[in-house]
Amino acid sequence: MKTTKREWNYAVKNFNEVHHTTLNPEGPGVVRIHLVPPLLQDGEFGASCAIINGQDFIPVNRAWSILLTEFIKQVNQYAGKPISEEDNERILSETELSVRKVYPLTGKKRLRQDLYRIMQTFQQIARGEPVEEAIDYCTIGEYAPFMRAPHRMDLMVSAMSKNGAWHCNQKCIHCYAAGQPQSDEPELKTEDWKHIIDKCRAAGIAQLTFTGGEPTLREDLVELIDYSKWFITRLNTNGIRITEDFAKALWNASLDSIQITFYSSDKNVHNRLVGAERFDDTLQGIKNALAAGLSLSVNTPLCTLNRDYIKTLELLHQLGVIYVTCSGLITTGNAETEASENLQLDSEELKLILKEAVDYCFANGMELSFTSPGWIEDSFFSELGISTPTCGACLSNMCITPGGHVVPCQSWLSGEALGDMLHDDWSTIWQGEKCAERRAYSALMDGKCPLRKYREGVENHD
Numbered sequence: 001m002k003t004t005k006r007e008w009n010y011a012v013k014n015f016n017e018v019h020h021t022t023l024n025p026e027g028p029g030v031v032r033i034h035l036v037p038p039l040l041q042d043g044e045f046g047a048s049c050a051i052i053n054g055q056d057f058i059p060v061n062r063a064w065s066i067l068l069t070e071f072i073k074q075v076n077q078y079a080g081k082p083i084s085e086e087d088n089e090r091i092l093s094e095t096e097l098s099v100r101k102v103y104p105l106t107g108k109k110r111l112r113q114d115l116y117r118i119m120q121t122f123q124q125i126a127r128g129e130p131v132e133e134a135i136d137y138c139t140i141g142e143y144a145p146f147m148r149a150p151h152r153m154d155l156m157v158s159a160m161s162k163n164g165a166w167h168c169n170q171k172c173i174h175c176y177a178a179g180q181p182q183s184d185e186p187e188l189k190t191e192d193w194k195h196i197i198d199k200c201r202a203a204g205i206a207q208l209t210f211t212g213g214e215p216t217l218r219e220d221l222v223e224l225i226d227y228s229k230w231f232i233t234r235l236n237t238n239g240i241r242i243t244e245d246f247a248k249a250l251w252n253a254s255l256d257s258i259q260i261t262f263y264s265s266d267k268n269v270h271n272r273l274v275g276a277e278r279f280d281d282t283l284q285g286i287k288n289a290l291a292a293g294l295s296l297s298v299n300t301p302l303c304t305l306n307r308d309y310i311k312t313l314e315l316l317h318q319l320g321v322i323y324v325t326c327s328g329l330i331t332t333g334n335a336e337t338e339a340s341e342n343l344q345l346d347s348e349e350l351k352l353i354l355k356e357a358v359d360y361c362f363a364n365g366m367e368l369s370f371t372s373p374g375w376i377e378d379s380f381f382s383e384l385g386i387s388t389p390t391c392g393a394c395l396s397n398m399c400i401t402p403g404g405h406v407v408p409c410q411s412w413l414s415g416e417a418l419g420d421m422l423h424d425d426w427s428t429i430w431q432g433e434k435c436a437e438r439r440a441y442s443a444l445m446d447g448k449c450p451l452r453k454y455r456e457g458v459e460n461h462d
Contacts, residue, residue, distance in 0.1 A: 003044045006102045007062055011037070011045050014069055018204045020230060021072045023119075031126040032232060032256070034206035035060065035068055038146045046146055051206050052125045053232070057143065057151075058135060060118075063103065067115055070098040141443040144395055149203040149430060152397040154410040155196070157224065158213030159187050159402040168214045169240050171275030174301055174340050176330045177213060180413035185403030188422070190220045196400060196421045197228050203426040207232040211410055213402070216241040226253035234259065236299075239285025240278055247292035257295040259325070260286055264306040265315040273305060290320055297323035299371075302353060303343040309353050310360055317364050324361065326354075328372035330411045347376050358384045394418075394435050395442035408438050 003011075015037035023031040034051040048065040050058045060068060074091040075083075083091070096111045103111075121133040160175075160183040161167050168175075177183040188196070200208065208231045215221055216237050225233050235250065239260035242250075250258065260282065263270040267279040274282075289296045298321050300312060309326065316324060329344050345353070354370060361368040370381070373389040381388040393408035398418075400406055405417035406429050419429035429435060 001062075003062065007066070008040075008043055008045070010066055010102050011040055015040060015045065015048075015065075017202070018206055019069050019072045020206070021075045023075075023123075031122055033068075033072065033122060034151075034232065035065065035072065036147075036151070036204055036206060037065070039148060049143055049146075050122070051151060051232075052122055056125050058122075058125070059143070064114065064118060066102055067095070067099050067111065068118055070095045071115055071118075073098075141390075141395070144439060144443040147395075149200075149205045149426065150392070150394070150396055150398045151205065152207040152209060152392075153200050153205045154209045154211050154397060154399040155193065155224075156183065156211055156213065156399055156401050156410060157187070157193060157221065158211075158215045158217050160184055160213050162187065167217065168212070169217070169276065170214070170238055170278055173273050173275060173343070174303065174329050176411045177413060182401040182403075182405060182407055182413035182417065183213065185401055185405070187218075187402045188404050190223065192404065192422060193220075193224055194227055196404060197224070197231075199421060199426060201230060203430070205231075207234065209234040209236060211236040211399075214238055214240075216246070222246075222249045222253050225250065225255050229254045232256050236261075237285075238274070238278070239282040239289070242285035242288050244288050244291065247288040247294060251292045251294055255294060257297065258289050259297045259299050260289065261299050261301070262286065262312070262316075263300060264308075265312040266306070266308075269305050273303070286316075286319060286321065295323075296321060297325055299325045299327065301327050301329060302345055302350065303329060304345060304349075305343055307345065307349065307353055309357050313357060313360050313364075313366065317366060322365065323367050325369045325371050326357065327370065328375045330372070351376055351380060354380075355384065358386060391442050393442050394438035408435075 018037070019035040021033055023033070030053070032053050036049045036051060038046045038048055045062065047059040047061055048068075050060050050068070052058065071091070074094050078087060078091075092112060092115070095115065096108045099111055100106060100108075117133055121131055121135065123129075124131045156177075159167055160177050160180070172178075197208065208228050210221065210225060210233070214237065215235060218224075225235070233254070233256050235255055235258045237258065237260055239262070242258075242260070262282055263273040270279045270282070271277050286296065286298060298316055300306065300309065302309060306312065313324065328350060329340060354376075357368055360366070369387060369389075370376075371389050373391045378388045393412060397409055398406060399408070399410040399412070400421050401413065401417070404420055404422040406419045406421050407413060407417055416434075418432060418435045421429070
């Protein structure tokens with residue numbers, strides 16, 4: 001249906017930024033909504049994209065986009081305050097009044113019913129409940145032409161070397177960042193990162209992941225996370241510095257989730273793979289994150305030394321961990337060395353491990369994801385009933401290096417950067433030839449990681 005003049009005028013005025021709100025922030029059942037507006041072109045615009053709790057992407061048609069935008073505006077006037085029945089009625093009435101300026105022939109009852117359907121659907125999605133509404137889920141590849149930015153930006157706030165010395169409290173055999181030129185840049189100062197965070201919001205990016213190197217080595221990490229409260233915020237860490245006090249500080253800074261890398265329940269195996277005697281510290285970090293109430297996932301890069309993944313899952317289950325992820329090895333950085341490549345599993349070995357892991361998680365109330373694209377055929381994941389990993393470089397995600405350069409993803413740290421986030425205009429980076437080429441490749445959704453070298457002998461994909 002053709003865009004009306006009223007719809008277009010509304011879009012020009014209101015669809016210049018991502019609209020965000022959080023319902024039931026103290027939980028349980030928190031619902032974080034980021035409504036990402038579409039590109040506006042030649043008097044027309046398509047569906048917006050609602051991101052629910054940072055992981056579900058729901059297309060929202062023009063009329064419902066306008067309705068939801070006005071509702072978010074009204075709800076946000078009560079940020080940090082309890083909402084009474086009287087306040088709730090005022091929110092609904094003001095929302096209806098604003099939307100009827102665009103759709104004057106639509107009755108208040110219809111608007112209220114539509115809004116109820118939207119919010120009920122989002123709550124069901126966020127809580128993993130059966131969805132009553134007919135939802136036209138879309139792949140991010142299908143949505144790519146309408147995007148103005150990736151939905152997630154990884155901020156590599158910590159470098160791998162600093163002042164000429166190794167700058168990490170581990171030396172992992174499989175570290176993708178070690179030895180990469182973009183990971184050894186001088187670290188930006190606090191104010192520079194805050195400026196970049198502001199530019200990410202202006203670009204329409206909804207989620208920030210703080211990573212490194214080891215991000216907890218920065219003394220200003222909690223300050224940066226606290227500064228990013230508008231976003232969905234995540235932290236990737238080895239867990240060593242997640243003390244009780246640090247975990248509480250992350251909670252107070254409104255960190256949405258933390259991922260800790262844990263290689264094995266076997267202390268000797270874990271320590272060998274991380275190149276340091278850190279098993280006890282990481283295990284305590286997991287316990288501290290759980291005790292602080294942080295939303296925790298534990299990631300395990302799989303190789304021949306920790307193929308007994310079930311034992312690791314058993315330990316994590318005993319601790320109370322629900323969300324787990326595992327992966328193959330990204331053959332870049334340290335993982336390009338012979339020591340790492342010799343430990344790589346082939347696809348058939350991974351399939352055996354994954355089948356056992358999925359069965360265990362299903363039986364014990366845990367949720368598992370495999371995050372390495374292209375290692376295993378898509379049909380295998382469908383049979384297991386878990387999501388299929390795909391490459392999202394320059395599409396769903398991008399990365400900013402310690403020095404502020406933009407690269408396709410946090411593993412892609414060699415070669416020429418796509419731009420400088422501190423000094424370049426975002427649209428110049430996003431619409432640049434190299435970024436557009438990589439985005440088109442990712443949008444094909446064929447699941448292949450361009451960085452991977454296969455144990456079976458297949459070289460990097462172009």
